[in-house]
Amino acid sequence: MPTIKKIGVLTGGGDAPGLNAVIRAVVKTASNADVTVIGLEDSFDGLIYPERSRILTPKDVTGILRLGGTILGTVNRGNPFAEPIVTPEGTFDYSERVMQMFQEMELDALICIGGDGTLGISYEFYKKGIPLVGVPKTIDNDIYGTTSCFGFDTAVSFATDAIDRLHTTAEAHRRIIVVEVMGRYAGWIALHAGVAGGADVILIPEIPYDLDKVVTCLRHRDERGARFSIVVVAEGARPKDGNLSILEEAHAGYAERLGGAAKACADELGKLAGKETRYVVLGHLQRGGAPTAFDRTLATRFGGKAVELVLRGQFGKMVANHPPELVPIPLGEVVGRTKMVPLDYDLVQTARMMGVSFGD
Numbered sequence: 158m159p160t161i162k163k164i165g166v167l168t169g170g171g172d173a174p175g176l177n178a179v180i181r182a183v184v185k186t187a188s189n190a191d192v193t194v195i196g197l198e199d200s201f202d203g204l205i206y207p208e209r210s211r212i213l214t215p216k217d218v219t220g221i222l223r224l225g226g227t228i229l230g231t232v233n234r235g236n237p238f239a240e241p242i243v244t245p246e247g248t249f250d251y252s253e254r255v256m257q258m259f260q261e262m263e264l265d266a267l268i269c270i271g272g273d274g275t276l277g278i279s280y281e282f283y284k285k286g287i288p289l290v291g292v293p294k295t296i297d298n299d300i301y302g303t304t305s306c307f308g309f310d311t312a313v314s315f316a317t318d319a320i321d322r323l324h325t326t327a328e329a330h331r332r333i334i335v336v337e338v339m340g341r342y343a344g345w346i347a348l349h350a351g352v353a354g355g356a357d358v359i360l361i362p363e364i365p366y367d368l369d370k371v372v373t374c375l376r377h378r379d380e381r382g383a384r385f386s387i388v389v390v391a392e393g394a395r396p397k398d399g400n401l402s403i404l405e406e407a408h409a410g411y412a413e414r415l416g417g418a419a420k421a422c423a424d425e426l427g428k429l430a431g432k433e434t435r436y437v438v439l440g441h442l443q444r445g446g447a448p449t450a451f452d453r454t455l456a457t458r459f460g461g462k463a464v465e466l467v468l469r470g471q472f473g474k475m476v477a478n479h480p481p482e483l484v485p486i487p488l489g490e491v492v493g494r495t496k497m498v499p500l501d502y503d504l505v506q507t508a509r510m511m512g513v514s515f516g517d
């Protein structure tokens with residue numbers, strides 16, 4: 158067992174409801190084990206600029222369980238290894254600076270809470286010698302190796318509520334309404350919110366769609382007397398013979414920014430179906446607000462388990478949810494992979510059997 162007296166905690170990548178619940182659990186469990194916690198601000202920036210870190214005591218995390226966002230701040234930028242770091246003390250190679258600050262701050266380990274990007278950076282630092290443990294975070298629920306991530310349930314609940322609201326106005330006007338949800342490379346939010354909200358069509362990245370097939374489904378609904386239809390589309394869904402809807406191309410290590418899937422779909426569907434069509438983009442609303450009870454619980458379990466792994470010297474691992482347990486899995490097995498919706502997932506099958514169209 159290593160001697161652990163002081164650890165750092167950071168949050169990186171896009172925020173997700175439940176980040177604060179993880180931080181709170183880390184601080185409370187570590188403090189009960191006589192371990193000091195240093196909160197590192199804005200992801201690894203807290204290990205670059207000395208003034209961007211602070212001690213976190215249980216008092217500092219009181220009341221944050223129910224808050225969205227992250228008290229530590231976060232950044233979602235491209236590959237940080239690519240650029241040198243300019244500080245008042247001089248210009249440094251990014252990774253050398255982080256390694257040096259880790260030593261100077263006398264940290265014994267790090268807990269890195271983040272998505273694929275942050276876990277990838279963390280893995281690089283682990284290979285360079287920083288003892289650390291990863292905690293998976295993303296509302297998209299697409300991190301490989303864990304059945305769930307906190308933030309997903311909150312995003313699905315919000316999107317479901319939005320779809321419920323859109324039903325009444327769609328029905329009143331006999332319209333098609335297309336709702337765009339997040340989900341860059343995996344359609345978990347679209348699938349779960351679509352089913353929970355009773356959508357008629359669900360378009361996900363895993364199943365390229367054909368709008369003619371969608372129109373056939375919508376016509377059947379009309380023939381059966383339905384006055385409206387709800388189409389849920391993941392931002393990363395694309396037509397069989399088309400491309401992703403991209404707002405900004407990938408550059409310098411940044412992933413491409415997606416957007417426009419709902420508009421493209423609604424414009425075309427309106428013409429093909431000959432019905433009034435509107436679209437709504439839920440966007441970052443899905444990332445805001447208080448985490449659900451499920452997400453608070455999962456995030457708390459992740460935080461506690463991460464501290465336990467640190468105390469046991471289980472470094473280079475990510476806490477993964479394998480119900481009913483949380484287990485450590487090697488970061489090397491996680492990074493660079495995406496957990497897609499399996500096409501034989503029972504929820505896909507059930508939705509199909511109930512008449513939901515996936516546009517294929």
Ligand code: F6P
Pocket residue numbers: 171233272295296297339340341392414415444
């Ligand atoms: O990965 C989570 C996510 O919310 C994606 O669904 C979305 O495409 C992306 O982040 C948006 O990132 P940003 O907040 O940097 O625009």
